[in-house]
Amino acid sequence: MTAAPSPDPSSALSFDRRTGAGEDPVKRRQILDGARRAFVGLGFDAASMNDVVREAGVSKSTLYVYFRSKEDLFRALIECEREAYLAEVEALLTDPGEPADTLRRYGRRLARLVMSPEAMHAKRTVIAVAVRMPELGREFYRHGPQRGLALLSAYLEKACAAGTLAIDDVPLAAAQFVELATAGVLRRRFFDDEAPPPDDADMARIVDSGVALFMAGYGAKAR
Known part of the structure; x- marks a missing residue:
């Protein structure tokens, strides 16, 4: 009786590498x-x-x-960008001992993201379709801005525990910092699609001023 041929290892490897x-x-x-x-x-x-x-x-x-559907595509596009950004933010918010430096780095990254052409287009699209697809608006906020605020709030809590910040209402302070980091330019960019994005020097000036105000109000020495 002839023995059955042994399986070809290369064929098995090719099969294992195929994707569904x-x-x-x-x-x-x-x-x-x-x-x-x-x-x-x-x-x-x-x-x-x-x-x-x-x-x-x-x-x-x-x-x-x-x-x-188009909606599935749009959700997937947002998710790809969002997950990469949130992972980067989480890596930035790691040093509760130096909140001014940490918030400066975080603020500049945040400003570059939210005022980028891609981010502005995504936000305008969500608002445009939210009337007939309110669940898309809710998803966009809950899985994006709300998660970002939660990461920032968690960092501020750690800084308070380390004694480098003194904040009574951490969620409010997190929201205030986000506004400070984009003060004076985000709304113009949102409504005026011909408004030029701020350059690196402008964003640094806005964020640095926001950090100074934030630390004046919430720095431990200010209390």
């Missing part, structure tokens, strides 16, 4: 990049799944394997 339907990260990224171009170029409401197919260079059947 909708699980290829490179293809997923390709689709998301195409969706971003379609949404930015045409506007979320005007862009169709056919526009995404064209921009992404994939078939319609492939697109629907990964994403069921």
Whole structure:
């Protein structure tokens, strides 16, 4: 009796490396990049799944394997940017012994993010569709700004425990710092799409002034 042939290890390896339907990260990224171009170029409401197919260079059947709708695509785009930013922020907010320096670094990163063209477009899109899709607005806030405030609040709590800050209402103080870091420019950028983004020197000046005010009010020595 002839023995059954041994399995080819290389074939098994190839099989193990294959990804299931909708699980290829490179293809997923390709689709998301195409969706971003379609949404930015045409506007979320005007862009169709056919526009995404064209921009992404994939078939319609492939697109629907990964994403069921424009809303799914938009959520995924926001999630990708949000998770990368929150991970970066968490890494910045680690030294409760030096709150002025830490908040200065955090504030400059925050200002660059929230006033970037991509962030402004995402916020305008959410507001534009929130009337008919209120759950999208809630998700955007709860999983984005609210989580960011929670990370900042956790850092401020640690600084208070370390004795470098003295704050009675930490959530309020966190919200105040976010406003200070973007004072005078965020609203103009939001409503006027022709307003130029502030350069690094402008953002540094705004954030440094905000940190000085924050420390004057909440620095431990101020009490």
